[in-house]
Amino acid sequence: MNDILFNIRHIRQRITDACIKSGRNPSEVRLLMATKTVAPDRIITAFESGETLIGENKLQEIKEKYDALKDYSHEQHFIGHLQTNKIKEIIRYNVDCVQSVDRLELAIKLNDRLKRERRNLDILVQVNTSGEASKFGVSPDKAVELVKQIAALDHLHIKGLMTIGLFSDDPEETRPCFTLLSQLRQQIINLNIAGVEMKELSMGMSGDLETAIEEGATIIRVGTAIFGKRVYPDSYYWNEQNPNQS
Numbered sequence: 001m002n003d004i005l006f007n008i009r010h011i012r013q014r015i016t017d018a019c020i021k022s023g024r025n026p027s028e029v030r031l032l033m034a035t036k037t038v039a040p041d042r043i044i045t046a047f048e049s050g051e052t053l054i055g056e057n058k059l060q061e062i063k064e065k066y067d068a069l070k071d072y073s074h075e076q077h078f079i080g081h082l083q084t085n086k087i088k089e090i091i092r093y094n095v096d097c098v099q100s101v102d103r104l105e106l107a108i109k110l111n112d113r114l115k116r117e118r119r120n121l122d123i124l125v126q127v128n129t130s131g132e133a134s135k136f137g138v139s140p141d142k143a144v145e146l147v148k149q150i151a152a153l154d155h156l157h158i159k160g161l162m163t164i165g166l167f168s169d170d171p172e173e174t175r176p177c178f179t180l181l182s183q184l185r186q187q188i189i190n191l192n193i194a195g196v197e198m199k200e201l202s203m204g205m206s207g208d209l210e211t212a213i214e215e216g217a218t219i220i221r222v223g224t225a226i227f228g229k230r231v232y233p234d235s236y237y238w239n240e241q242n243p244n245q246s
């Protein structure tokens, strides 16, 4: 378990260094721990080191870990592909923010359900900045329109944008994805859409968090660099063709 504490300290240092390099305050960047496939005892170790924000990709894993984690104060975001038939349960499990809203149909159904339960939900709009067909997210040229449409849905509160970015060993190849997301945010801010906040930019992972911070990330999502390598390849979670995802 000590590896987790060591890794978190290392990530915190990387965040601080990247912030200093780009003239930002480290308090502007939140660390979200991507906990897919990570067992509750390891997540609890991370909580005990002071971390409080986790993200899951699958409803099934939220359910499985719920009882073990519920007594530890934390915030949970949903960062995976959300199917409309899972909406009811995502709301029931009190997810604090869905970072992966990428289509109007999903937003409308989420809003309908929330309305019935007289609740609201924070969301981010996920943008496919890499153009890879295998990645989820609204295409950049349709993102502004989608934000406008979702803004009209009273029970969804848009807090910003999220992207996964090009998967590459070289963060410089991913940088244009982050730049694009940052530009989209500015474009949306300039439109001054009622009810739309554009505070958050969720981008950057284990291999490219420095680049993302330089480009303005406010939430970085880190899995491997904290918890170690996963058994499943990321395509298991990200690929449209995979029938098992939720």
Ligand SMILES: *Cc1c(COP(=O)(O)O)cnc(C)c1O
Residues within 6 Å of the ligand: 034, 036, 057, 079, 080, 164, 205, 206, 207, 221, 222, 223, 224, 225, 234, 237
């Ligand atoms: C798994 C995952 C991450 C974290 O990726 P690592 O490379 O393990 O840091 C970030 N975002 C999403 C959407 C993920 O599914």
